[in-house]
Amino acid sequence: MAMRVNLTPAQRHPATSSSTHYALKQVVGKGAYGIVYRAINRQTQKEVAIKVIEYDDEEELNEHMLEIDLLKNLRHQNIVKYHGFIQKSHQLYILLEYCSQGSLRDLVKRGPLDESDAKTFIRQTLEGLKYLHEQGVIHRDIKAANLLLDSRNVVKLADFGVSTRVNNLAMTYAGSPNWMAPEVMLGQGASTVSDIWSLGATVVEILTGNPPFHNLVNEAACYAIVHDSYIPPKSLSSSCRRFLSSCFQKNLFKRPRALELLNHEWLSETKQSILERFKEPESDNWDSDFIEVEVSPSKDHDIHDEQYYLKQLTQARVECHPHLIFSECDLGAVVSCLIDLCKRGQMKNVKEMFTYDLKYNEGRCRSLFITIGGLTYLLNHCPVVENILSECFINDMREMIKCGILAHCKSFSDPLLILSISSTFHELVDYKIWCQWCSQLPNMVESIIYGLENNEKMAEDILLKLSASSLFPMDKHFLSKLMALPLRNNLRLKYTILKSFNNLLERKEEQRENTIESFDSRPPVTPLSTSLPLSTPSVNIPVFPPQSTLPDRFMDWLLKSMPSATDDPHLIKNFIELCYNSSHLNQVSLGEIVEHREFIKLVKQLAQQLSGDLSIKYMKSLLLMALQLCVELSQEVNETTLSDMIDVSLQFLLVPEFATGGIDILLHCLQFALHERFKIYEDTTDIVIVVPSGDIRVPHRKLLQTFYSEEVKFGNFIPKFTKLCSLPPCNSLSYEIIIHKDFMDKVRSLFDLYRSSLIIQIDFLKFLKIVLTRYAEFMPQSKRKDISSEKLLSTGMKHAMLQPNANIIRNVANFLHHNWQIEKAQKGQVGADSVLIKQLCQDIELLQHGELQAGNKLIDKDGFAIPKFNPI
Template identity: 60%
Template sequence: MATRVNLTPAQKHSSSSGNTHHYALKQVVGKGAYGIVYRAVNRQTGKQVAIKVIEYDEEEELNEHMLEIDLLKNLKHENIVKYHGFIQKSHQLFILLEYCSQGSLRDLIKRGPVDENECRAYIKQTLHGLRYLHEQGVIHRDIKAANLLLDGHNVVKLADFGVSTRVNSLAMTYAGSPNWMAPEVMMGQGATTVSDIWSLGATVVEILTGNPPFHNLVNEAACYAIVHDVYLPPKSLSSTCRKFMRACFQKIVFQRPTAQDLLKYDWITEPHKPSLERFREGEESSEDWRHDFIEVEVSPFKENDVADAQQNLNRLRQPGGHFNPYLIFNECDVYSIATCLIDLCQRGQLKTVEEMMTYDSQYKGGECKNMFITLGGIPALLSNIGLAEAVLSQFFIEDVKELIKCGILPYCGSIANVHLVLAVVAAYGAIVDFETWCQWCCKLPNIEDVIVKGLEADDRLAHDTLLSLSDANFPMKESLIARLMTLPLTLNKRLTYTVFKSLNSFLERKSVGSIDPDYAETESSTLEPQVTFSSPRFANLSAYSERRLLPEGFIDWLLKFTPNASEDQHLVKNFIELCFNAGHLDRVVLGEIVEHGGFLQLTQNLIQRFVGDSRTRYKKSMLSIALNLCVELSQEVNVTYLPTAVDVALGFLGIPDFITGGTEILMHCFLFAMHENCAITEDSLNILINCRTETVTIPRVTLLRTFYSEEPKFGNYITKFSRLCSLPPCKSLAFDIVSHPHFMRKTKALFDVYRSSLIIQIDFLKFLKLILTRYTEFAPRSVRKDIPTNLLISTAMQTNFVVGDCQVLSDVIEFLLSNWRPDNLRPNQVGGDSVLIKQLCRDIELLKNTTHSNDTKRLERNGLSIPAPVPSFP
């Protein structure tokens, strides 16, 4: 996917019109359910922004996240976080927002208590922002301290609009954080603008006490308390503050005040008083407190008491010497300290460097580290890479590109720190082209160990690296796959997704044979193996030569993670794809999947959910892959899972786009039942397969409906359906089809639709010959019109009849004789000069006067009698 950039004019730079989307990501400043927020710097302008990074798999997810952008770009208010634009790359969305350097109110209260005066100032600004939002018809739905940010001037900015919505109607979806959620939302009655007011009250409690209401309760208990109990504010708060809270916590929605109303409450309108105001003494006090202190003469400093900067630096240089970072940083200039640290790096005294860097990071904001980099200290660190790993990984992760410039790449193969290597790998990938990056990664001797250990630590960069390499020409060895199989997938769905996705990419890339990726989307493919072998001794080879790299027990391991149909759809789809990629055309693996039974049951449940669902394209794609594998599994089905396979086939027959595959699965089930000598019987409505103690019922009307449905890929379907109709268990199906009142209409319509396809016309004529032949052998001879079809079928199943003059047969013959006449040809119609079409039409014409006896007849491979050849019609 090409990169899509949309920036506000303020973020564009005249000198980099083609490079406006280049930003340097710094540290993580926030994490949420929808993505990670980074502090970033515009490389051209040097301005700071916040970038929210969201990963997505499908366009539907992207559309959901774009709703947040559409909302933000139209909001312009001092107390709403500013929107600067977005950058869309393959499976990643970067939303550029105003950077709030002071963090959130949640960060503020973690550092210490907040008094009412300070809290009131923040809440007043929040109310102004909410009033503006509600006037624009927007419900925030997730007001809490963590979503109220402070810029460099302590101005409150409402942020995180990921679950916000327009007030076109009641917002009925369950969204927000439970302890801050209004009762009406909790009960599923829908959110309104005053639902944000309840959340605001909970935020006041959070700021003043450190926690939201009912924080000591969990799960259902907290939800019950919010809906049914009354929250009592602490008595230590002022009466006006408690009154403000009670108004916010009004359970009757229509009596709860609006943001505009709350701005008039006494607690908000009270004048701000300094925190020390209450300790001021009255002006009438005339006491002179200055006389309570006695002036004392202090002796001058001794020489050894005077701070000596050079002496402190000398102590710092001494191996194993005692030094005080506080004195050094307060008495020495940054340049001298950084120069001294570079000297220590070259001498291998990295423990001292680590202590100084730690102090610099905690109390000096990294000032010394920045000078260290400016003076060329990184090469000095790399000269002792083994000892310097701790320093590099702890203090220079954010400066990985500087490390690359200084030559860290050749050392990556020997670095033991996983996070440092992953950071270098990711940064290098952002600098060079994808192919160069992949080639370099493949040469790293420790890349396999780094990826696995990174996944164990749930490092995001390890996930990204494995997914990227699996799409490239990365040699995923059996040892790596075996190590991936040992990871605790059951504890981490994201890890499961990454492992399944990467294995899918690897197997798809390594496949030798080509397969149809979507059964429902291809017209001419039959999904049958088309592999030829030069010698019989290779007859059992799989079409996937790289499948030998799958470790022993791979399928057993995979099937342990068989998901439920209700689980995350991305996880389910990747599981289905992995089963297909591991089992395609491998009879041993297919047999193992059938014996487990979980895949067929998963498909069965997915079909049931799909039929009653909104039929999204993503779920259709998921079912298409499952259908491809089920077609192959049906060829390896056993007696135990025959009923499930039949049910899966009937389920697919109920979905128009999957009728062809469902027909083939059902045909394989019939062939298996016949091979196992299962008793197959018919009644007036169903075909019955007696499978051990269970009877499998197949409604004939379901099979009949497939022919008369709007099958979009008729060319594939008619070949499968012809083979199904030729099987002995389906002997009455021909009568059902021909007896249908729309048979002639359907026949004419199909010849008209496919008049430009010679192959489909020939296949359909073969099908007509088949069913009409069976019809003439099967249908009872009667001129009565009042006999019900069910009675005719039941009578025909007990007696052999011969058709003499049959009206439907006459109609078909009359149509066929006129369809390809030169004077009757339609635009783009083909087949008028086809010898095969003429022969098939003649064969069908002979059926009208054919009498059936027990004489020996010439049979074709489907068991149908072949009339003697006749001259072609003019």
């Protein structure tokens, strides 16, 4: 397919051709339909975001082009800018505005926002929605992850992959469940006010860290959205709760529009200044300002002035009373005193003051301490103050990094502090720099293990990022510790460990960044590239480290970690991918998987469950990876697993996309049975393999159904099917193919469909030669022993010519004779001048009126015998 380039003027350059070059940098996002990269325009040196989408056919491409058609007509400061697209082979590259600050979801991961900060982002989101709705566009997937922030922290609505226009029928189930409006959940269709419901869920996500009903599984969450009322947390202001009630109005006709919400009282409230945050709140209930404490009749607790309490705070030998200090002293004076203590290294009372401040004073002292530069003096006394940092300042990591905490990390021992520093540092610097920094920390491995043992999501995220980079070494000791973690009842941890092992074996992102320089060089590929027909087992072959990289008994551990067929598809996919990556081209490892019969049974269950629903692209990728592994495993099949492996092959034959792989597995199984000298025969309907445990049957009808399917991609399928028909147990299969009512129609349609492919036409002619010869061989023959086998076969052929189907060979020969005539050739027809095509056509023509040449058989390049005939 020729490359198509469509760029906006800003992305064009006088010195370039239409195929502008871009250098792809790190991955900045992944979604259901593609991967988003940060990229550099090599001519202008400006950053863009590039969304790379794999597609299989024109229909799927047209679906993705709908997103482009929407984006190119949208121009608003709160909508992500569209810069153009490049279509090349089976990949589509959409060029978008690069938002360097990530998404609102990334911001919320570091802690929920307060209402005053959230309002700014919500106003901008509503401005973007107001513009979209005025243009007649429904976004359909509003959530924090799809609200990006540029370098000036301006909100940009992104990811229009499931958006639609109002005048189109928006009845499909699209979006993310926890953010989805009830009318969409019920299949009643989406409208512009459906985006308002999603906005309300996004407000909850920003202010609390999670969307409504996040603690429920998908089915329960869907039920709650439709039937229950969401009650906002009492910690939110009353005006905010009223704003959310408007958004969550179940009657969509009463739900406000974006323009109305922009004038809501919650968004109209003025933002509190930074100085107002440190003022004591006014309240008529004075009792709430006092904390009940035990006071002894000592003179120390008599009423004193401010200077007395501040002096107490600065004296290391005197007991500190934070409740009295905060109640009697000016907050600014207390902070100045704490900074002075930090300068002098007197930390006895500092931790007690900050601990009390966080518990009873809403952290106002800590906030002012940071604002006026106190952290710098505190960090001067690392690691003595490590416990203060981890208990009181863990949520202010960006400020601590600015003040120089990175220089002290090697001396820290608190795993959570190290993980928090690492996680925040990753957000601030280039990926390579971060990986190199982490590799130099002697306490990083122990911190990750501690975090994983205690279900810390930071540890999981850091492990996944580091495992993908060759700059961070992962030795056997580290891997053994990962394998020792308890995975049985923790599916999220199991996913993390399996994914990190996959990253180690593949190191995908590092390879892409080092090898992909522009779109005119090799384009990036996903772990399950589908640029080739899905009926062809194809996989990215990872650059494997030496076998010594993996610990001993790794495969045994992996197989014991096998998920069930009902587990999350992401987990299953990573398990199967790891099995493939750790056993590819390794006969010993493949043998271990085969011996563990439960793996083949798992694949069989997956094929049965998922083959009926391939509309979800992820399911198709999962089955493709399982098929690729089974093709290799079938070469190591044994008597015990033969039956299961054949069942797997037959299950894959039911799906046209996977038919080639299914035939490949079946071929290996039949070749194994022949090698082991099992009795194999054909009855009227099946190929039967006799093994000690019982007969194994391969139904002819499934093979015929596969061959006559309209959806099978024959380019890769037909050579393997030819091999199958050449095997001794498949005599009657060829006969049934030939006598099928659609045989001649299939011949004509295939030569028409592949008239421009010389290789496929030659492969199909070889197939015809095999099956037509077998067709003749299969005809009834005399049982007299005094007649030679050559004579019997010749007689059988002549007998075949007298049957109702006698004209089949003649019809095929006549069709082939006329197919390549120059005067009748169709547009794009090739092969008229091919010597091999002419020879194959002559061989088939001889089958009409010939006899076997005694003792002489042709052997094709695959080692299969083809009888040769002499003309009569």
